[in-house]
Amino acid sequence: MSAPNDDRDLIFRRIREAIRIRRENLPDHGDAERYRQLLPPVRASLQARIELFREWSDKLNTRFIAANPSDWRAEIASLAAAEGWKSSAFHGTGLAREATEAAGLPAATALDTTRGYDPERLEACDVGFTDCEALVAQTGSVLLTSRGNGGRALSVLPPHHVVIATAGQMVPDLLAAMALIRERHGAALPSLVTLHTGPSRTGDIERQIVLGAHGPKKLTVILILD
Amino acid sequence: MSKPAAAFQAAASAYVGERETRAFLRQSLAGYLAQRRTGEERFQDWEEARVAASAAKGEALDYLDRYLADFLTRIEKRGTRVFFARDAARARERVVEIVREHDAKCIVKSKSMTGEEIDLSETLEHLGYEVVETDLGEYIVQLRGERPFHIVAPAMHLRREEIRELFAGKIGPEAGRSAEPEALTMDARRAIRRKYLEADIGISGVNFAVAETGQICVCTNEGNGRLSTSLPRVHIAVMGLEKLVPNLDDLALLLPMLATAGTGQHLTGYTTIIGGPRQPGEADGPEEFHLIILDNGRTALLADDEQRDALHCIRCGACIYMCPIFKNIGGHSYGTTYMGPIGSVITPHLRGLEEWRHLPSSSSLCGACTETCPVRIDLHHHLLHNRRNAAAAHPAPLEKLALRAYGWLAGRPALFSLAGKLGKLALRAFSPLLGTALDPARGWTRCRALPEPPRQSFREWWKTHEPEPASERDDDDEE
Structure with a gap:
């Protein structure tokens, strides 16, 4: 088999030829403002957003903990005791690092993915700690990027993903999440932007939901209130 | 008949007999439908979306x-x-x-x-x-x-x-x-x-x-x-x-x-x-x-401004779930990558109408696909368009002649009424042969029971039930 030629020019010619006739009956292309009147509604107040995020978390089997700045570390410590974590991964110098320390798994010995890592070692970790770009109330999702939140694998390879977020990061809806990506990263997009909505799941066998098909079996979101 | 058409017919006939699998599938589809309804209700306006x-x-x-x-x-x-x-x-x-x-x-x-x-x-x-x-x-x-x-x-x-x-x-x-x-x-x-x-x-x-x-x-x-x-x-x-x-x-x-x-x-x-x-x-x-x-094959479909919207498809699979044909013949019978209504619309474009023109006919044209499509592809009309295109490429002179003969007959009330009566008698005489090897319509009749012919034709019934003149009719008739 010889190397095939790229058909770019041919296909562009075919496209231009094909769309010489535009359709007349197409409705107008909408914008964010229009879409916001159609999509599932989100109430404006922070309290309402947090409540909506909690409702989705319950449905999705995400463990959602809202804690005060003084006691979120204690929440992690008790989680660590209950889950029996022995090894962890985290990234950088922010909340994810504080979280592994709070879990009694010192950053000095835990795996920091931002310093170059062995995937085998990450796979063997009991838990991965990350911060996030935002939380989305409308869908109960965590917004992460490959640049800001420890790379691609940290949030999906260990069996338990723990996210630490602050109340100011709770955006109302997907449109706001998209606007945030555009504003914060538009000039130089990270290679990967991802929304995680609950732990990994499948319904491929008799439509029965099973958690932990490939990605994390558990997702915990800790929200630090102001 | 093309090779895919023959394979389609054989596979579909076999699947129709699998009652247990079909019942299992129906149950699974009921679960989908319930969740789908809840899902739509979350939107402020699903139809406008x-x-x-x-x-x-x-x-x-x-x-x-x-x-x-x-x-x-x-x-x-x-x-x-x-x-x-x-x-x-x-x-x-x-x-x-x-x-x-x-x-x-x-x-x-x-x-x-x-x-x-x-x-x-x-x-x-x-x-x-x-x-x-x-x-x-x-x-x-x-x-x-x-x-x-x-x-x-x-x-x-x-x-x-x-x-x-x-x-x-x-x-x-x-x-x-x-x-x-x-x-x-x-x-x-x-x-x-x-x-x-x-x-x-x-x-x-x-x-x-x-x-x-x-x-x-x-x-x-x-x-x-x-x-x-x-x-x-x-x-x-x-x-x-x-x-x-x-x-x-x-x-x-x-x-x-x-x-x-x-x-x-x-x-x-x-x-x-x-x-x-x-x-x-x-x-x-x-x-x-x-x-x-x-x-x-996509740019060819793009060039067809009548069916261009078939490229709107986001591959959600909803039209397949909804299709009564899919429910009865299953997904494998189609022999295509994309099954169900969307498959029967696009496969003739992607793989050639000649071999796949049987697909648009494997539809009841009920429109459930069009109604469920989140991007409003006019699926059942496109099935009809594909049938039209197939008929243009493959004229069926006998069918055409039969329809022309019917048209001629239907325009002559006395003859039409006589033909109806004769037809009833002929059907009675022919009924022992229905579905047997001697029946030219065997493909249709062997697994279908014919209804009893009515005693009275519609035209006879109408004569005794014709409504009063228009003055008494409801003005805001919803039709």
Whole structure:
């Protein structure tokens, strides 16, 4: 088999030829403002957003903990005791690092993915700690990027993903999440932007939901209130 | 009859007899319907959202040259290597070329219908590469040597016990110990997990491509799409050229609609938007990202402004779930990558009307597909358009003559009434032969009981029931 030629020019010619006739009956292309009147509604107040995020978390089997700045570390410590974590991964110098320390798994010995890592070692970790770009109330999702939140694998390879977020990061809806990506990263997009909505799941066998098909079996979101 | 038509008829006839499987499927569809309804109700206005979704896809397609050019500039700037393939063969050749360049041993693949369309896994396996389908449903049908039964739910036709036996036989003695879906899923998790770490190449499909930012979007529930695109050092994505949407806001509209229409979920578990290979300063990710953009008949469909909206399709699979034909003949009978109404609309365009003109006729034209489509493709009319095109290409002189004769007769009331009476007598005389080898209409009559002919013809009945003149009729008749 010889190397095939790229058909770019041919296909562009075919496209231009094909769309010489535009359709007349197409409705107008909408914008964010229009879409916001159609999509599932989100109430404006922070309290309402947090409540909506909690409702989705319950449905999705995400463990959602809202804690005060003084006691979120204690929440992690008790989680660590209950889950029996022995090894962890985290990234950088922010909340994810504080979280592994709070879990009694010192950053000095835990795996920091931002310093170059062995995937085998990450796979063997009991838990991965990350911060996030935002939380989305409308869908109960965590917004992460490959640049800001420890790379691609940290949030999906260990069996338990723990996210630490602050109340100011709770955006109302997907449109706001998209606007945030555009504003914060538009000039130089990270290679990967991802929304995680609950732990990994499948319904491929008799439509029965099973958690932990490939990605994390558990997702915990800790929200630090102001 | 073409070869695919003969195979279709044989497979459909066989499946219709499988009562238990059909009952199982109906039960599963009832579950989908209930969730789907709840899903739509979450929207402020689902119907208007459908209009908006159709407009967004329509905008991208009617100005595809511009949107595609913008998309390319942006995604290539981040180091993505894009290849355009006019047909399936060229797309396959390009993937094989990349795989050889990297001397790959193991390939993990997340679900891709475009991959199915170009026989990607089969081609690579045939060349001796290990290809692991990582989507659970897709993994199951791969182990069975089957094609997906449905584009969103590939293994929906299988019961847990069948999957248990399959796993015990194919994975090994440690698997298939229990038929509980939980245990079976964990069997698959264990079997596939090592592969993510060992694989040199990850292959994915593409759900959407965003022109504004030059990103592709991949939706999975299991996280297999995330893992397949994170650990291997090369990522190859395969997309049809119709996947474009203008901007990220369109994505925010379409993602919840895809999930709602596809499974009744509010959003797919992992929505991953990829704009290139690992960028400077990132902790991990593939060194190379290859994107293969496929035509394979799509520009021909684009040129058909009557049916261009068939390219709006976001592959949610809802029309397939809703189709009464699918419910009775199952997904494998079609013999196509895309089954059900959308398949019967686009397959004749993608693979040729000549061989596939039987598909648009395998529909009751009930319109359930059009009603459920989240991007408002006029599916049942397109089925009719395909029938018209097939008839133009293949005139049926006998049918035409019969209809002309009927038209002539129907225009002559006395003769028509006489023919009706004679027909009744003839039918009675002929009835012992119905469905036997001597019956020319056997294909139709052998599995259908003919209703008793009525004593009175409609015209006779009308004479005694004709309503009073129009003055007494309701003025605001809703008709």
